[in-house]
Amino acid sequence: DQQVKQNSPSLSVQEGRISILNCDYTNSMFDYFLWYKKYPAEGPTFLISISSIKDKNEDGRFTVFLNKSAKHLSLHIVPSQPGDSAVYFCAASARFMNRDDKIIFGKGTRLHILP
Amino acid sequence: DVKVTQSSRYLVKRTGEKVFLECVQDMDHENMFWYRQDPGLGLRLIYFSYDVKMKEKGDIPEGYSVSREKKERFSLILESASTNQTSMYLCASRPRDSNQPQHFGDGTRLSIL
Numbered sequence: 001d002q003q004v005k006q007n008s009p010s011l012s013v014q015e016g017r018i019s020i021l022n023c024d025y026t027n028s029m030f031d032y033f034l035w036y037k038k039y040p041a042e043g044p045t046f047l048i049s050i051s052s053i054k055d056k057n058e059d060g061r062f063t064v065f066l067n068k069s070a071k072h073l074s075l076h077i078v079p080s081q082p083g084d085s086a087v088y089f090c091a092a093s094a095r096f097m098n099r100d101d102k103i104i105f106g107k108g109t110r111l112h113i114l115p
Numbered sequence: 116d117v118k119v120t121q122s123s124r125y126l127v128k129r130t131g132e133k134v135f136l137e138c139v140q141d142m143d144h145e146n147m148f149w150y151r152q153d154p155g156l157g158l159r160l161i162y163f164s165y166d167v168k169m170k171e172k173g174d175i176p177e178g179y180s181v182s183r184e185k186k187e188r189f190s191l192i193l194e195s196a197s198t199n200q201t202s203m204y205l206c207a208s209r210p211r212d213s214n215q216p217q218h219f220g221d222g223t224r225l226s227i228l
Contacts, residue, residue, distance in 0.1 A: 009155070034216055043119070043205055043219030044158070051214075089158060095214075102173070103217060105150075107157035 003027045004092050006106035014114050019077040021109050023090030026071065030092040034103070035064060035075045038087045047088075048075070077111075085113045118142070119220035121206050127226045134193040136223050138206030144218075145211040147189035149173075149181065151202040152222070158205065164189055165211070196227045 005024045013019040021035075031052040036044035050057040050064045050073070057064050063076045077084055090106040122137035140147065148163040150173075160173030162181040170181050178200060182190040189208075193200055203224050207217040 006157075032214070036216075036219075041124075041222070041224070043207075043221045046216040046218070049216060102160065102163070105158040107155060 002106075003030075004090055004104045004106040006088075006090050006109045008109050009107070010110040010112065012112040012114055013080050015082060016079045019075075019080045019084065019111055019113070021075040021077075021088050021090075021111065023073050023075075023106055024071060025073075025092050027092070027094065027104075028071070029094040030104075032093045032095050033064070033066060033073050034091045034093075035062075036089040036091060036105075037084075038089065038108070044089060080113045082113050082115065085111055087111070119206055119208055119218050121204075121220040121223050123223050124221065125224045125226075127228060128193075128196050129228050130196060130198060132193075132196045132227075134196050134225070134227075136191040136193075136204055136206075136225070138189045138191070138208075138220055139187050140189075140206075140208040140218070141187065142208065142210070142218075143186065144208035145186070146209045147183065148207040148209070148217060149179075149189065149191045150205045150207065151175070152205055153202050161191065198227050201225060201227045 034049040035047040038044040048062050066073045087108045089108045091103045093103045118141045120139045146165045149161045150158045164170045164183040180192045205222045206220045209217045
C-alpha cells in the first residue's frame, strides 16, 4: 500500500503562473516531508522540506504547505519558469522511529511549463 | 557541496552476469541508500546502510545484495542479472542527523540484454 501518493502523473502550467503540486500520505507517524526535483538522466535534487511542527516553509519561489489533519502537503512554485519543467517527487519519513532512516517517496509528478 | 559519484552513467550487461554498481560519497555520511527508478513506479528502495558493514533490506531487495566495507563506498550487486532489472539505479547518502535530506548521485542507466 502506498504511504505517499502523488495522484497527478503530470501537470501543465503556463510560464509565469503558479504551479501547485499535491501529495497525500497515509502514515500519521510521518513528521518530516521533502520535495525533490529530477531532470532526465540526472539524480534527484533536494528542493525544500518541512517539519510537522510547521504548516508552511518558504524558499524563494518555492513554498511547501502542510495540512496535518488532512495528511496533505503541496508545493507551490511562483512564478513558474521553463527550467522548472521536471519530475517532482514528494517524500516523507518518521524521524522519531528513524533507526532505519527510511524516506518513502511518491511516484512523482511530471511538470511541464508551457511558453 | 556534497558529491555522490556513481561509477557508470550507462551500463549494458547480459542476462546471468554478475553486475557491480559502485557509489562513493565525499561527505563522511553515515547513511547510504540504493534505489531504482522505473516509469510510473517512482523511487523504490532496494537496500540501505547506516554504518560500515551494516545493511538493511529496503522494499525490493530480491535479486540484489550490497557491500559497505568503507564508509564512503556503497556497492550494489546483481548476483545474476535478469531483464527485469533493467532500470535507472540511484545512490544517495545522508548524515545520521535525520533533519538532513538525502543527496543523490546522477544515476546509472543499466540495461540487461
